[in-house]
Each structure stands twice: as C-alpha cells, then as structure tokens.
Amino acid sequence: MTALLELRNLKTHFKRDKIDIPAVDGVDLTINKGETVALVGESGSGKSITSLSIMRLIPSPPGKIVDGAILFNGNDLVNLTEDDMCKIRGNDISMIFQEPMTSLNPVLTVGEQIIEVLMYHQKLSRAASINKAVEMLEMVGFSRAKALINEYPHRLSGGMRQRVMIAIAMSCNPKLLIADEPTTALDVTIQAQILDLMKELSVKYDTSILIITHDLGVVSEVADKVVVMYCGQVVEEALVDDLFDEPLHPYTIGLMGSIPSLEGETDRLQSIEGTVPPPEHFPIGCRFAPRCPHAFDRCRAEAPKLVEVAGRRKVRCFLHSDKEATV
Numbered sequence: 230m231t232a233l234l235e236l237r238n239l240k241t242h243f244k245r246d247k248i249d250i251p252a253v254d255g256v257d258l259t260i261n262k263g264e265t266v267a268l269v270g271e272s273g274s275g276k277s278i279t280s281l282s283i284m285r286l287i288p289s290p291p292g293k294i295v296d297g298a299i300l301f302n303g304n305d306l307v308n309l310t311e312d313d314m315c316k317i318r319g320n321d322i323s324m325i326f327q328e329p330m331t332s333l334n335p336v337l338t339v340g341e342q343i344i345e346v347l348m349y350h351q352k353l354s355r356a357a358s359i360n361k362a363v364e365m366l367e368m369v370g371f372s373r374a375k376a377l378i379n380e381y382p383h384r385l386s387g388g389m390r391q392r393v394m395i396a397i398a399m400s401c402n403p404k405l406l407i408a409d410e411p412t413t414a415l416d417v418t419i420q421a422q423i424l425d426l427m428k429e430l431s432v433k434y435d436t437s438i439l440i441i442t443h444d445l446g447v448v449s450e451v452a453d454k455v456v457v458m459y460c461g462q463v464v465e466e467a468l469v470d471d472l473f474d475e476p477l478h479p480y481t482i483g484l485m486g487s488i489p490s491l492e493g494e495t496d497r498l499q500s501i502e503g504t505v506p507p508p509e510h511f512p513i514g515c516r517f518a519p520r521c522p523h524a525f526d527r528c529r530a531e532a533p534k535l536v537e538v539a540g541r542r543k544v545r546c547f548l549h550s551d552k553e554a555t556v
C-alpha cells in the first residue's frame with residue numbers, strides 16, 4: 230500500500246501567557262491511498278488541532294507547528310508557502326466540519342456555492358460549472374438536484390446540508406477528505422446515511438478519508454483503520470476488526486464501554502471516570518494514569534512509548550509493551 234499522508238512526530242503547540250500548551254504532542258499517523266482512517270478520542274484529545282495542522286489552518290499566533298513532518302505524497306506540507314498550500318486546499322485535500330450551517334454561506338444559493346468552488350479551483354466556465362454542480366448533487370443522493378440549485382441552505386435539513394457540504398468537498402475530486410465530526414449534529418439514522426455515502430464515494434473515487442469522531446460506535450462500519458488519541462498523543466492504532474475484536478489500551482476499552490447499544494439503552498452506558506486533562510496539566514508518566522483502572526507505580530513515573538505489538542498494531546501502555554519486550 231502506498232502512503233498518501235504521513236504525519237511524523239507532529240507537534241502543534243499554543244502559547245498562552247508565555248505557557249506552552251502541547252495540544253498535539255508527537256502524533257504519528259499514516260493514511261494509505263483509498264483508505265478510510267478514523268481518528269477517535271474524547272473531546273479535548275487534540276483531534277481537530279491535528280486535522281487543522283494538516284490543512285495548515287492553525288491560527289498563528291498563538292498556535293504553531295513546532296516539530297515533525299506532514300508528508301503528503303512525499304512533500305512536507307509544513308514547509309509550503311501559503312500560496313502553495315492554497316492550491317492543495319480544495320484541490321488535493323478537502324475538509325468538512327460538524328455543523329454545515331456555519332460552513333455554508335446563508336445568503337448564497339446551494340448552486341452558487343458549488344459553482345463558485347468549481348470556477349475557482351477547476352477553472353470551469355459558468356455553464357460547465359452549473360452542469361457539474363447538478364451532477365455532484367445527484368451524486369450525493371439528491372433526486373431533484375436541478376431545483377435544489379436555487380434553494381438557500383436554511384431551507385434544508387441538517388442531513389441535507391451535510392450532503393451539500395460533501396458535494397462541495399468532493400467537487401474537485403480530492404485525494405484526501407478530512408471530515409471532522411461530520412455526523413455529530415445529526416440524528417442516528419441520518420448519521421448512518423451520511424457515513425454510507427462517504428464510504429461509497431471513497432470507493433468510487435479512490436479518495437482517502439480521515440474521519441474524526443469522539444464516538445467509537447460511528448467508525449466500525451466505515452473505517453479500515455482506527456487511531457485512538459488521548460492527551461495529544463496516539464495511544465492505540467489497529468485495523469478496525471482487530472480493534473473491535475480485542476481493544477488493548479485501557480482507554481480504548483473505556484471508549485468501547487461508552488458505545489450506546491443499538492436499542493439506545495443509554496442506561497447501560499459506562500463512561501470513563503474523570504475528564505481529559507488540559508494540555509497545560511498533562512500528567513507526567515502515562516497521561517491516562519489518573520483515570521486508568523490498571524495503573525501501577527511505574528505508570529505514574531514513566532511515560533510509555535507507542536510500540537508495535539503482534540506485528541500489525543500499535544499501543545502505548547506498559548501492560549502490552551512489557552509483554553512484547555519479554556517475548
């Protein structure tokens with residue numbers, strides 16, 4: 230498999246009152262061509278800052294990529310000029326967000342917003358852009374695409390708006406689509422439809438997807454690989470089947486316990502006790518130790534490294550790295 234995107238030891242920090250805030254603190258992550266990777270973790274883990282770093286959209290100051298590489302087709306995006314980065318955004322890498330209403334312009338019709346992107350990025354004529362816009366809206370499942378062109382976003386439901394965002398994001402045939410909590414604001418049935426659509430498009434157009442979510446339940450159907458993030462670091466990485474068969478990291482096991490059952494019996498929901506500490510207060514030693522049911526003395530003194538286990542997955546936990554080291 231060929232790597233499309235490779236994050237190597239990515240560190241994105243913020244400065245507040247001269248304090249260094251290590252929001253993303255040494256992330257390694259690979260997305261192969263055509264692969265769907267899920268980046269999972271509770272709110273505050275550093276998922277969005279990771280994705281905004283890839284897009285080079287970190288507000289600076291106070292934020293800065295302070296170390297590491299973001300290799301896209303082998304080129305390091307960290308060193309690109311803003312002009313070069315502009316060409317990559319929207320052409321090679323597209324992004325969709327949780328709440329499409331904030332990304333869609335309320336005073337422009339749906340058609341205008343897609344046409345604008347096509348004329349700017351693909352340099353299509355207006356007439357060609359209109360045809361292509363209709364085609365894109367049909368592709369994301371709208372049967373009356375021609376009429377929809379003249380509608381304003383507020384007339385659409387949340388699920389329809391997210392479909393429009395996907396149509397816009399896919400209109401330049403990107404190699405990578407980053408979707409940051411794309412279904413969090415939607416109800417469960419619509420969530421499933423949007424995820425199915427993304428999967429279908431990824432297979433059809435050989436687009437790689439980085440799907441970001443705090444809900445592990447969302448990823449089992451769509452992702453090939455899952456990367457679990459906690460306190461600015463990757464704590465586990467595995468193929469989706471391996472992860473669901475046997476989660477290794479105590480944090481992943483905790484996240485699994487928080488997946489609501491299909492029947493929606495929320496009373497069986499077990500959340501992990503405590504909350505994600507803010508980056509300025511990351512514990513020394515294992516960052517999960519204060520919340521981990523298996524923590525022992527070493528965990529509070531020494532930071533575990535991300536190590537490969539079973540030849541095809543990675544985990545950052547002494548319970549597994551020690552076992553591996555003694556094999």
Ligand SMILES: Nc1ncnc2c1ncn2[C@@H]1O[C@H](COP(=O)(O)OP(=O)(O)O)[C@@H](O)[C@H]1O
Pocket residue numbers: 243244245250252270271272273274275276277278279288291292507508
């Ligand atoms: N503009 C900012 N200034 C300072 N700290 C920030 C800023 N944006 C994010 N952070 C820090 O980065 C952490 C990770 O944020 P984020 O990537 O948005 O988490 P997630 O998407 O996983 O919920 C936050 O908890 C916050 O402490």
Ligand code: SF4
Pocket residue numbers: 478479480515516517518519521522523524525528533545546547548
């Ligand atoms: S290293 Fe220790 S504290 Fe950290 S996850 Fe593993 S057992 Fe828990």
Ligand SMILES: [Mg+2]
Pocket residue numbers: 276277278409
């Ligand atoms: Mg986020």
